[in-house]
Amino acid sequence: MFEQQLINALSLGSVYALFALGFTLVFGVLGVINLSHGAIFMLGSYIALLLVQQFQMSLWLAMLAAMLICGLIGIIVDFLVLRPLRKRNAPHLSPMIATIGVAIMLTNIAQGIFGAENKRFPFGTIPEDSFSLGNLHLTAVQLAIILISFALMMVLLVLMRRTQLGRALRAIAESPKAAYLLGINVEGLFFLTSFAAAALGGAAGVLVGLSFNAISPFMGQPMLHKGIAVIILGGMGDIRGAMIGGLFLGLAEVMSVAYLSSDFRDAIAFGLLFLILLVRPSGMFGKISERKA
């Protein structure tokens, strides 16, 4: 059933890509490894669940709201934690550790509020339909995941490549100082980037919550690991690279489970990461740029 595995790989990989997109966006524009991205991903899932359960929102409206709330959390984290470090010109280790602190806090708070056990979406809220094409099965959730992920990725790609906003962001990625001198509102765009990245992370959280129908406070950590692997595969800060890297990781994982053994599934991501870093530290599609004396 190679074709079926391909479909599974596509749906898994597009979630990885979506998650890694926000991760890579923050690295590209802010130059920061935001290790709280996994925790925000987890919160996205809980927020959608809460909205569906408590306010009887429709699933897709809840997803939109979850993205918005996650985005706001992203801005708050940026304002309270990343901005002071930016102002001080702190070494890149500092935001990494500070966002680990954020991740620990958010995870623990979620555990305190929602409990450590797995939560599920109420019965009947997840569409159960599935489509068959010959031998191939595609559930509605899988289809939605693929469509939504690709739609969001396309929006981001067009935004970055074709608009004035994207040009400004790329200028900041090149040099925040030069961008500032050119009259670009750098601080504002940093906030916007944090918002967008967290919103994408939240969306990925909702989609993963839907596809496995299991939400736990600890779901962020493994996803964060995958995200790290993906952005290294694709080259850090590279948006297209994150998309292709995500799909590639999804493919590698699904195929290894299907044709090798499920034992080493979690090692695939990091095995790949390890190899890529040794052979091509700039990622599969990155350009080598080395500081020379």
Added chain:
Amino acid sequence: MAEWWDGFWAIYSTVIFGIGINAMLALSIYLTLSCGLLSLANAAFMGIGAYAAAMISMQTELPFGLALLASAVTPAIVALIIGIPVLRLSGVYLAMATLGFGEVVRVIVLNMDITGGPMGLNGIPLKTEWWHIALILAATLFVLGRLRRSKVGRAFEAIKEDDIAARLMGVHVARYKLLAFVLGAVIAGLAGGLNAHYTFTIGPGNYAFENAVDILTMAVFGGTSNLIGPLLGSTILSLLPEIMRSMKDFRLAANGLILIIVILYLPKGIWAPSRIRNWRRQQTASTSGKEA
């Protein structure tokens, strides 16, 4: 007095053991940081050391000393092998690669039969006495203290400040980086070996990402400009859960908050000699200003 002490020891010996182990781990990452390497592999090296020592103690009749020796040598060999390719990376890339290495080690341990798989190893003989930890910690401190003032320590510092400049000055950068990496692995491995012989049981989950982060946190929290920082950081962070027992569910959240606050307001850690010197200078300046 004796009774009081027995009671105290019965309750708190694990905490005190933990402080000693954590101090060694914090020192192991201090060593790599002092050479400008952000390596997050120390939890994995601790695990390798712990498994090596525990397997020797459980399956052979060899003395404890040899098991500890294995817990130092095995991670050193692994560090030597992966260090040569990995240490070409720097900064965030090195952090990610070493994190990846740690995860690969965890999954391998999880899936091997001789390591007990997900169940880990149980029934490791209890051989670690408090003075083993104290002795090895003291030896580590002594070696690292001597190292700081030696040619090697100066080379580390030069590489940390600017590795290209160091290379131009004739410092053999790759070799010194490898030395720091391997020595860090030895210290972490010893901590693992000691730890395994008093916790009775070890598992693959004990040496994962969270632990790598914990180790880094202890060193950064304390400050990495000298040896006192990691000691102080590991002691405080080992005691913190005991102190904050009353907070129950939100204990970890407080931990995270402390981490953020330290990074934001005490960027050099809580023990930073330069800050203390500056503060002293201000004090003397203000008092002498008043006299004049």
